[in-house]
Amino acid sequence: MAVGGALAAPQVQAEDFNVTIVAGHPPVFRWVKHASQTFIPAVEAALEGTGHSITWSEQYGGSLAKVGDELEAVEAGLAEVGLVSSLFDPAKLSPQNVTYFTPFVSSDSTLVSGWMDELQATNDDMRAAWEENGLEYLGGGIGIDDYLLMTTFPVESIDDLDGHKIAAPGPAVNWLEGTGAVGVSGNLTLYYNEIKTGVYDGVIVFASAALPGKLHEVAPYITKVGFGAQYAGGLAANKDWYDSLPEVVQDALKAGAKADAEAYQKDLDASVTMFLSMMEEQGATITEVDPAFREEWASGMNNVAQDWAARLDSEGKNGSAVLKSYMDTMRAAGAEPVRDWDRE
Structure with a gap:
């Protein structure tokens, strides 16, 4: 029936997306290596059967953006996805730098990066920092060993x-x-x-x-x-671009980032x-x-932790709450900080 045909669900048109991924560091460093060897293949695997595909352009080692410039490259749309080093963007991603203002807390990089990855999604101030810079955090937290x-x-x-x-x-x-x-x-x-x-x-x-x-x-x-x-950043996408994608492609990017984090941390632990x-x-x-x-x-x-938190508080970013949440989580997980930065 013609009426039935008119009411049928529209077919989603298959599409190949051109995606540039950027990192300031070269692939000799583990987090860049896994972007190429784990993240990209995991995204492609997640897209199998969806009708969508991605053609990748990998720009590492300063070819498109130097260390610390990845955020700006992704924000400006020069790259769709980047390994964004929050460590080198302490003004724009200030809540993400909580671990670097709390040394001597835990040598367990799996614990630190895993919790920080979760915090990007559950903490309003963490999430806002990415979105204020036109980014969508995908995951793939870069945990740094002791x-x-x-x-x-x-x-x-x-x-x-x-x-x-x-x-x-x-x-x-x-x-x-x-x-x-x-x-x-x-x-x-x-x-x-x-x-x-x-x-x-x-x-x-x-x-x-x-x-x-x-x-x-x-x-x-x-x-x-x-x-x-420490936690030094992770995979992020240009938010306008990300929001324009079909949901299955968005899901594939985040699945790839999760696979990346797991493989990266396993590799890291075996290497130190x-x-x-x-x-x-x-x-x-x-x-x-x-x-x-x-x-x-x-x-x-x-x-330095309380100085950092007070500065964020003055900027409306709830630094003291972020600091307390991080330290409480580390202690609850069994960490024995040399100094309780949040309690002095």
Whole structure:
């Protein structure tokens, strides 16, 4: 019947979407590798049978955006999807940086990144930070293993740091307060050459990136201070573009991000101990500080967490609530912070 035909459900037209994905870091780093090897294949698998497909253009290693510029590239539509480093956008994604203002809390990167991934969806202030910048958070939290101190000189006491230039990423520069070291903002793409040429005397970095970056060749003294695991960002899409997609494509992107997070974290956990051993075998000297050293370092810092939270509060972003929620969750999960940043 003609009437019946007119009332039939409209057919969804199959479509191939051209998608550019961007990362400032090169694929030698694990989170970029998994964007290519896990996220993209998982999205394609989720799209099977839907009639939709994606043709990808992968732009990594600064080819489209440098480290810290991924947010702007995605917001402007130069890329549809990006590995957005909240660590390097502390003004635009300030609530996402809570872990970097609370060092010495937990060395469990699976716990930290998993909870932070969830928080992006459940916390209004976290979600608003993405949306204010024209982004939709997909997932794929970049968990960072326990941060280390790598130097060109041995560190036996905090006094040994006095006067030395130590580079650290974004807010982690604050961790050097009270040590006498001169904190310098830097990132993984700069560390090797800057240490080699004497610009830095050391860096605060993590084992899973230190070995691929060959940092032990120029900073062979590795000190396990116990700064803790961190959350450094995740996969995000241009929100206008994302909102225009069929629901099945939106779902596929988020399924891909979930698969990415699981594979990335499994890979990370398997690598950290092995990478430390490999650096030691290649000539690095590894030492681990005792609890007294760790407590001395933590207690010598200003309460950067509360300063950060107060600043966010003044901007209407509920920083104190974010800080309390994060610390309460970590303690409930079994973490034993060296310093209860939210309770002082």
